[in-house]
Amino acid sequence: MAGNSQRRGRRVTSKKGATVGSGGKNKSGLAGKGRTLPADERPWHKGYSGTEKLPSRTAWKQDKEKRAAAAEGRAPKIGKPGTKDTTWGKGTKGVKPTKNAGRQPSRGGGGPRVAPGRRSNTPKDAPELLVGRNPVVEALRAMVPATALYVAQGIDIDDRVNEIVRTAGDRGIPLLEIGRAELDRMTGGVLHQGIGLQVPPFAYEPFDDLVAAALEHPTPLLVALDGVTDPRNLGAVIRSAAAFGAQGVFVPERRAAGITATAWRTSAGAAARVPVSQVVNLTRALKACQREGFVVIGLDADGETDLYNLEAAVGPLVVVVGSEGRGLSRLVGETCDMRVGIPMVSDVESLNASVAAAVTLAEVARRRAAEA
Structure with missing residues (x-):
């Protein structure tokens, strides 16, 4: 035969054969495991409401929840004995719990989840940052309440900056020197001229x-x-x-x-x-x-x-x-x-x-x- 047909390990068949299967040995692994038990049917869950003896950890969780509910004047967040109704907050007899009713809050808190790299909405009562040399000078002259003055490192000093720093010092406003990149991040890329004044949320009158x-x-x-x-x-x-x-x-x-x-x-x-x-x-x-x-x-x-x-x-x-x-x-x-x-x-x-x-x-x- 021509070429390298005499080489060791040469292919002797025209195409690859059928893949060898498991022979039915993994058939049990493909079978379903049945329905997922609700919380009140799992003896290891704190919402368990059956009659058999509870694990010590589950019993401790139920006792803790009952004490917390009694202190707050609400129904406990555990299943009622003899029933399959697990509710959150006040009792809602006959109402089917929602899909996520029995889930515990994540370690990060009970607030809404935010995708990585994105910031949640700013709280209504969050402090605001006033930026720019002229706006900050005018705000300090007008005696606008302020909680902190941010000054970027290495900024050009002029009369306005000197007045800002002097006025803030006279009023006892904390002065914080930070990097320009950090001030860029705090202001969301707005032109700040190296100065930012943090003011508290306004207190509205009833x-x-x-x-x-x-x-x-x-x-x-x-x-x-x-x-x-x-x-x-x-x-x-x-x-x-x-x-x-x-x-x-x-x-x-x-x-x-x-x-x-x-x-x-x-x-x-x-x-x-x-x-x-x-x-x-x-x-x-x-x-x-x-x-x-x-x-x-x-x-x-x-x-x-x-x-x-x-x-x-x-x-x-x-x-x-x-x-x-x-x-x-x-x-x-x-x-x-x-x-x-x-x-x-x-x-x-x-x-x-x-x-x-x-x-x-x-x-x-x-x-x-x-x-x-």
């Missing part, structure tokens, strides 16, 4: 207390924001409210700006003097003010009442400022006692929300001063 405190004044005045989403507008409105004698501001909890570091800075420290409340439903809050004797006016470019003819300005008043784009929402507009327009000389379509609030509050303050 709405009922806000209204009660306003009624103690001879001429109560409140400001409501209907869907204003820019924190700079919110801060500017708070600043105008403080300047013209308003006793408080209230905003919706959802789809509206809250008191952030930006709002703090824009208010020039007025947020520390004017109480701010968050309400679940703005329409219900306005109706509550009306029941207390307030006249609710909504700022509208097409309002039927001229601002300069607003006779209600001298009494208890709530000024409602609409959002930046759509103005007053339908329900809020229908709730207002009247819609007030600001007369303008030129054909400007509308004023900025914070500017309109400032003009209105200034006219209200002027009328009240003239009546005094």
Whole structure:
């Protein structure tokens, strides 16, 4: 034969033969093992509710759960003797437990699982980091509360940085020098210029207390924001409210700006003097003010009442400022006692929300001063 047909270990067949099987020896390994026993049928599980003697470890777990449930005033998270019902929390007789009802929380806690490399949503009450040299300088000048000052290593020192460090030291704010990469991570890649100021979450005033405190004044005045989403507008409105004698501001909890570091800075420290409340439903809050004797006016470019003819300005008043784009929402507009327009000389379509609030509050303050 030609070629290397005489080599040792040569193939003598034309193709590979059939693979040798197990001969039925592994047949038992392919058979199912039956249903998975629920917790109340496993003697080694703490939820076991049978009659046979429990292992010491399981008995100890059941006793521990019963003591914890008694201390918290709830039903124990174990199966009831003689039944197959294992529930979590308060008893739900006749209700089938959910798929994950008997599972224990992971070692990392009972919160939602987060995929590796991804961060969960920031908690509502988490502190905020205000970045940038000018914003931080202005925030410190406005006496915005702060819990820490972060300074990147090796930054260029200028007059603003010197003022920031000196002011933070005078106020007793901890100064932490960190790497620039770490500050990049903390700010999410936002341009920070090597400076970051950590401010605590804002403490909102309960709405009922806000209204009660306003009624103690001879001429109560409140400001409501209907869907204003820019924190700079919110801060500017708070600043105008403080300047013209308003006793408080209230905003919706959802789809509206809250008191952030930006709002703090824009208010020039007025947020520390004017109480701010968050309400679940703005329409219900306005109706509550009306029941207390307030006249609710909504700022509208097409309002039927001229601002300069607003006779209600001298009494208890709530000024409602609409959002930046759509103005007053339908329900809020229908709730207002009247819609007030600001007369303008030129054909400007509308004023900025914070500017309109400032003009209105200034006219209200002027009328009240003239009546005094």
